[in-house]
Amino acid sequence: MSEPGRTYNQDHVPRPVTPGRRRVSVYISWTYPGEANRNITEMDNRFSTMTEVRRVFWPAYEEPRFADPLQFQQGIGGALELFFWAWVPFQRAMTAATGHPVPVFQRIDQAGFRVPLDERVLGDCDTLFVFGLDHNVTGQVPSAEEIAALKAFLAREGSCLVIGPHHDVGAEADRERRAMEFAHHGDGLVPREQRFGQFALALLHALDIPVENRHGLRPAINPATGKIAPLTVDRAADTKGWLEGVTSFNFHMHLPHYALTRDDGTAVVLARQPVDLDRPHPFTAAGATEFNTLVWAPPRGDRKGDVLVCDSTVFSTLFGGDESLERFWRNIATAA
Numbered sequence: 001m002s003e004p005g006r007t008y009n010q011d012h013v014p015r016p017v018t019p020g021r022r023r024v025s026v027y028i029s030w031t032y033p034g035e036a037n038r039n040i041t042e043m044d045n046r047f048s049t050m051t052e053v054r055r056v057f058w059p060a061y062e063e064p065r066f067a068d069p070l071q072f073q074q075g076i077g078g079a080l081e082l083f084f085w086a087w088v089p090f091q092r093a094m095t096a097a098t099g100h101p102v103p104v105f106q107r108i109d110q111a112g113f114r115v116p117l118d119e120r121v122l123g124d125c126d127t128l129f130v131f132g133l134d135h136n137v138t139g140q141v142p143s144a145e146e147i148a149a150l151k152a153f154l155a156r157e158g159s160c161l162v163i164g165p166h167h168d169v170g171a172e173a174d175r176e177r178r179a180m181e182f183a184h185h186g187d188g189l190v191p192r193e194q195r196f197g198q199f200a201l202a203l204l205h206a207l208d209i210p211v212e213n214r215h216g217l218r219p220a221i222n223p224a225t226g227k228i229a230p231l232t233v234d235r236a237a238d239t240k241g242w243l244e245g246v247t248s249f250n251f252h253m254h255l256p257h258y259a260l261t262r263d264d265g266t267a268v269v270l271a272r273q274p275v276d277l278d279r280p281h282p283f284t285a286a287g288a289t290e291f292n293t294l295v296w297a298p299p300r301g302d303r304k305g306d307v308l309v310c311d312s313t314v315f316s317t318l319f320g321g322d323e324s325l326e327r328f329w330r331n332i333a334t335a336a
Contacts, residue, residue, distance in 0.1 A: 009111070012103050012105075012120070014123060014124040015100050015101070015124045016124075018099070018100070021098045021099050021100060022098050022100075022126040022127050022160075022333055022334070022335070023098065023100050023124055023125050023126045023127070024094045024098060024100065024102050024125070024126070024127045024128075024129070024333060025102065025103050025104075025105065025121060025124075025125040025127075025128050025129070026087070026091075026102060026103070026104045026105065026128075026129045026131060027105045027106075027107070027117060027121055027128060027129065027130050027131070028104065028105065028106045028107065028131045028133060029107050029130060029131065029132050029133065029134045029140055029199035029200060030106065030107060030108075030133050030134040030135075030138065030140065031106075031107055031108035031134070031138055031140065032077075032080065032106055032108055032109050032110050033108060033110070033112060034108065034138040035047055035076060035080060035134075035135065035138065036075065036076045036077040036080060036110075037076075038076060038135075040075070040076065043191055043192070044170065044191040044192060044193035044194065045135050045136070045137045045191065045193055045194055045195060046076065046135065046191065046194075047076050047079050047080060047135075048076070048079045048189040049074065049075050049076050049078070049079060050066070050072065050073060050074045050075065050076075050077075050078030050079050050082075051074050051075075052079075052189060053078075053079050053082070053189065054066070054067060056188045056189050066078075077110075082318060083133070083316065083318070084104070085318075086316040086317050086318035087104065087315065087316055089317045089321065090102075090315045090316065090317070090329060091104070093326055093329050093330065093333075094329065094333050097329070097330050097333035097334055098333050098334075105121050107134070107140060107199070116143065116145070116146050117130075117142060117146040117149060117150060118145065118146060118149050119149060122149055122150070122152075122153040125153070126158060126159060126160065127159075127160040127161075127162065127332060127333070127335070128153065128159075128160070128161050128162070129162045129163075129312075129315065130161065130162070130163040130164070130199075130200055130203065131164060131166075131312035131315075132163065132164050132165035132166055132196060132197040132199060132200030132201070132213075132312065133166050133196060133312060134196065134197070134198060134199050135194070135195065135196060136195045136196065136197070136198045137195075139198070140198055140199040141198060141199065141202055142199060142202050142203055142206070147202075147203065147206045150203060150206075150207070151206075151207070151302070151303070153305070154207070154303045154304065154305035154307070155302055155303065155304055155305070156304060156305060157304045157305075158304075158305070158336075159304065159305030159306075160305055160306045160307075160308070160332070160335060161305060161306070161307045161308070162307075162308045162310055162332060163200050163203060163204065163307065163308070163309055163310075164200065164213075164256075164309060164310050164311040164312045164314075165196060165197025165198075165199075165200035165201050165204075165212075165213040165256065166196035166197055166213065166256060166311060166312060166313075167194070167196060167213065167215065167216035167217075167254050167255065167256045167311075168195050168196065168197065168213050168214055168215060168216070168256060169181055169182075169185075169190060169191070169192070169193065169194045169195070169215070169216040169254065170191070170192050170193030170194060170195065171195065171214070171215075175192075177282055178192040178193065179192070180280055180281060180282060181215070181216065181281060181282070183279065183280070184217070184218055184276070184279040184280060184281040185216050185217070185218045185253045185254040185279075186218065186253060186279070187253040187254055190216065190253075190254055194216070196213070197213050197256075200213075201213070204309070207297075207303065207307065208266065209266060209267055209297045209307055209309070210260055210261040210262045210264075210266055210267060211258050211259065211260060211261070211267055211295050211297075211309045212258070212259050212261055213256035213257070213258060213259075214256060214257045214258075214259050214283075215256065215257050215281070215283050215291070216253075216254030216255065216256065217254065217255050217256075217257055217273075217275050217276075217281065217283060217291050218253050218254065218255075218275065218276040218279055219251060219252070219255060219273050219274065219275065219276060220273075220274040220275055220276045220277065221251070221276070227248070227251070227322075228248050228249065228250065228251040228273075229248070229273070229274040230247050230248050230274075231243075231246070231247065231248055231249065231271045231272065231273060231293065231294075232271065232272040232273075232274070232290055233246070233247075233270065233271050234268070234269065234270055234271070237268045237269075237270055237296075238270050238296075240296075240298075240306070240335065241331060241335075242270060242294070242296065242308065242328070242331055242332065242335070243270060243271060243294070243328065243331070244327075244331060245324075245327045245331070246324050246325075246327050246328045246331070247324045248322075248324050248325070249271075249273070249293065249314045249324075249325055249328065250313070250314065250316075250317070250319055250320055250321050250322070250325050251319050251320060252311075252313040252319050253319075255273065255291070255293065255311055255313060256291075256311055257283065257291035257292055258291075258292040258293065258294075258295045258309050259292065260292070260295070266297055266300060267295050267296065267297040267307075267309070268295065268296055268297075268298075269292045269294070269295050270294045270295065270296050271292075271293050271294035272290035272291065272292055272293060273290060273291055273292075273293040274289065274290050275288065275289060275290060275291055277289065293310070293311070293314075294308065294309070294310050295308070295309040295310075296308055296309075297309070306335070308332070314328070315329070
């Protein structure tokens with residue numbers, strides 16, 4: 001037996017403080033039922049069904065494990081489960097690096113249990129990942145109590161928040177612009193309007209970190225290797241070594257640009273990703289050749305913890321991964 005038995009419906013067992021070993025947790029800001037129960041006759045602002053995934057990527061998911069309705073959900077719920085599959089290597093890498101299991105919390109899970117961002121999530125955690133995958137139409141907004149709990153978490157020495165509102169496609173009503181955006185990223189599963197990240201953006205605003213997610217941009221490919229083009233890294237600014245030994249992240253067809261809304265030193269761009277210039281986009285039409293893919297807000301004032309703004313796709317292997325990506329994971333897991 002190469003794989004352990006899987007369990008479900010378990011209460012989280014708090015992990016003890018262990019010197020030199022960080023406790024890593026993941027918090028998905030969506031309501032699973034709210035996403036899975038979206039009307040599939042509506043074109044915009046929803047995840048794909050598993051049937052749509054199978055059609056677009058045929059024959060990749062035609063084995064019974066994914067195609068048989070008695071073995072795998074064929075609606076939106078099935079597509080959501082692919083996220084969980086793709087996060088497993090990240091969880092295992094974090095566990096190997098820290099010696100602690102990595103729990104995955106959902107704001108509202110499959111069974112309807114609500115888990116706010118409170119002491120149950122934060123109490124036994126040193127590094128928290130917030131995956132901002134809630135569609136804005138589902139109305140996920142942190143309460144004042146949740147914001148206070150996160151601020152208290154970040155007031156602890158050595159704490160770290162990694163947060164990533166996902167892409168923001170179709171922010172304007174202009175159909176020609178939306179058509180250009182779609183042709184740029186080329187993913188048949190992405191609607192012409194797909195706006196994410198309301199929960200994560202509200203947290204960033206509450207923490208006074210001036211970052212917004214914009215667009216859904218396709219990275220450039222290195223023609224010599226067929227892999228994603230290397231990052232442009234500001235090594236001088238990376239004084240904590242987040243990107244030590246890291247040259248690239250993983251390819252994904254539509255990544256957010258993390259725009260700084262003010263330049264006052266609160267946040268610094270550590271890595272930029274070259275964008276595919278062969279596919280027109282309003283972002284590149286304005287002269288841009290790279291987009292911000294990793295932003296760091298060092299400790300400031302009462303906030304003793306670090307904040308990294310990075311998309312959840314970077315912690316997924318749905319579109320592959322390599323040693324450089326895993327090195328980035330380990331850097332976060334072992335940060336002093």
